[in-house]
Amino acid sequence: MSYRLKQSKSKNSVSFFIISDYTNPETKKRSTEVVEKLGNQTYWFKKLNTNDPSVVVAHLKKLAKEKDDQRKAPGSNLVNVVLDENKKIPMDAPIYNVGYLFPNKILHMLSIKGICEEIEAKYQFKFPLERIVSDLVCAQVVFPGSKRSVFREVKKFFDPITYSLDDIYRSLPILSSERYFIESKLYDQSSKICERDTTVLFYDCTNFYYETEDEDDFRKYGKSKENRPNPIVQYGLFMDSKGIPLADIVFDGNQNEQASLRTLEDKIDADFKDSKFIVCADAGLNGFENKIYPEQFIKTDKWPETPLKNVFPAILLFTNQVSVNRSSFLYNVIRTNNQERILNNDTHPEQQYGRFYS
Template identity: 30%
Template sequence: MYRLLWYNINIYPLFSEVLFLNLKQSRRKNGRIYLSIEKAYRDADGKPRAKTIKSLGYLDELEKIYDDPIAHFKEVARKMTEEENAKKKITLSINMEEKLPVDTDNRKNFGYAAILKIYHELGLDVFFKNKSRHENFEYNTNSIMMLLVISRLLSPGSKKKAFEEKERYFERFNFSLADVYRSLSHFSKIAKEFQRYLNAQIMEKYGRNTKTIYYDVTNFYFEIDEGDEFRKFGLSKENRRNPIVQMGLAMDADGIPLHYDLFPGNTVDKETFRPVIGEVRRNYDTGRIIVVADMGIITGDNIFYLQGKEKGKNFNG
C-alpha cells in the first residue's frame, strides 16, 4: 500500500485578472474637480469598465488638509491595489506519487507571469484591443502580440517558433500561424502610434530619462534572390549579399528603446538620422537633448539640423 503525498501551493492569479485601482479626477458643472478612487475591470464581453470604490471629495477642500492631495491619494490607490491583490490566491494540490507516461511533456512556463504584469501595467492589452475594435479580424490581435512579446523575451526566434511553443504557457492562444502572419500588417499600420502610446505609459508609470538620446542603425537581411521597393541591396552589417531593410533606433539614457523607423535597404545610415530624431523631437516631449551617435551618422548636415530650430547638442562617439 502506497502513501500518497500531497503538496499545497499558493499561486496568485495571472495578471490579466489582477485588480487595478486608480485615482479619478472629474470636473463638475460648477468647475470644481472631484476626486474618487475607481476600479478598472472588464465586463463579460471584454469591454473596459470602471466602478467608483471610494468618493474622496473636492480637490480645493482636500488641499486644505493635504499638501498634495493628488499624490497622496494616488499612493492610497496603489496600496489598496496591493492589499486587494494580496488576498487573491489559488490553492493547488499536487500528488507527488502520480506518474506521467514517459513520452508526455506537460511542462509549463510560469515565469512569464512577471512579463504579463508589466504588459498590463503599461496598458498594452487596452491599446491593442482598442485598435482592433472596429476591424473585422477573426483573431485576437492582443493575444497574438502577447505571445510575440513573451516569446521574444524568453525564447527569441521566428514568429513560427513562437507559435509552435505557445503550449508552454498557461494562456489560451486560440489562433493559427496564418493569423499571426496576417496580424503583422495591422501591427505595422499602428506601429508609430503604438510607440508614442508606449512612451507615454512608461513616462507615467515609471518615468524615463530622455535628456540623452543614443542613436544607431542596423539592418535585417532577407533570404530572397531579388529585392523590391523596400527590401533593397545595400551595405549589410553582416556582410550578406541579400536584400536588406534599414532600421534607425533611438534609445533613452538608460538604453531603453524610444522610437524606431524602417527604411529601404539602400538608404545610407546618415540619411535615417533626421526622420527618426525629428519624430522624437516632435512627438516625445523631450525638450533639449544630447544625441550620441557614430561619426558616420553625425555628419555636418545632421549637426546643422540639431543646431537649427530645435537646439540640441551632439557628441560624436
C-alpha cells in the same frame, strides 16, 4: 471587493449567502458572485437557539466580515502544494511553459490591452490583437523564432490559443501602420511605471541580412555590418538616457543611414511636442546635415593616434554656432521657416576642415 451578506427571501424561508462584487471581463459590467452558501433561517434558529431574525442577521454579518478580514490578511492567498517525490509523471501528461508570464505581466502594466482595443475599434476586425501581440513579444523572449515557429511554441503556454496562424499574418500590416501610435502610447504608460529621461537621446543603426540573393521593394543590396553578400534592411533605434527604447525606424537596405536620424527626429518632435533633447550618435551618423538638424548634437569619436590627455573629448555641442577644427572660420546656423541654411560656407565644409569641436 469586500465580502457582504445577502438574504434571499422566498415564500416559506430566507436563505443567506456571502457574496462579492466583480466586473465581468467580457461584458465589462458589474455583477456579483456567491462566495459561500450559509444555509437558511430555520437552520440558524436552531444553531443559535433563537427565534429572532435580527440575531441571525447580526451573527452572519459578523461571520462575513471575519472571512473578508481573513481574505485581506497577508499570506492569505498562499496555496500549499504537496508533492510526492516518488510518484512518476505520466509520459502523456501535458507540459506547459509558464516563463512567458513574467514579460506578459510587464505588457499588462504597459496597458497593451487598451492600446490594442483602440486599434481593433479603428479597423473593426475580429481576431484578438492583444493576445497575438502579447504572444509574439513573450515568445521572442522565451524562444525566439519565426512567426510560424511562435505559433507552434505558444501552444505550450498555459493559456489556450484563441487565434490562427493566418490571424498573425493578418495583424502584421496593421501593427506596421500603427507602430508610432503604439510607441507613443507605450511611452506614456511606461512614464507611469518608471521615470523616463529624454533630455539626452542615443541613436544608432544596424542592418540585417536575408538568406536570399533576390532584391525586392524592401530588401536591397547595401553595406552589410557583417560584410555579407546578401540583401539587407536597415534598422535605427532611439534610446533615452537610461537605455530604454523610445522609437525606432526600419528602412531600405540601400539607403544612407544618416537620413534616418532626421526622419525619426521628426516623429519624436511630434510625439514630445516642445521637448528639448540632445542627440548623441557615433561618427557613422555624423553627416553635416545631422549636426545642424537638432537643437543640440553630441558626436562621439575615437582617437587612436593621439593621447587622450592631450586632446579634448571629441564632442560637439550645437546651439547657434559651429566652430571648425584648426580654423577660426565661423559658420552661423540660421533657422527660418523650418529650413536650415548655412551662411559663408563651402559646399561640404566638413570635408575641408575635418572634425568639429565645441
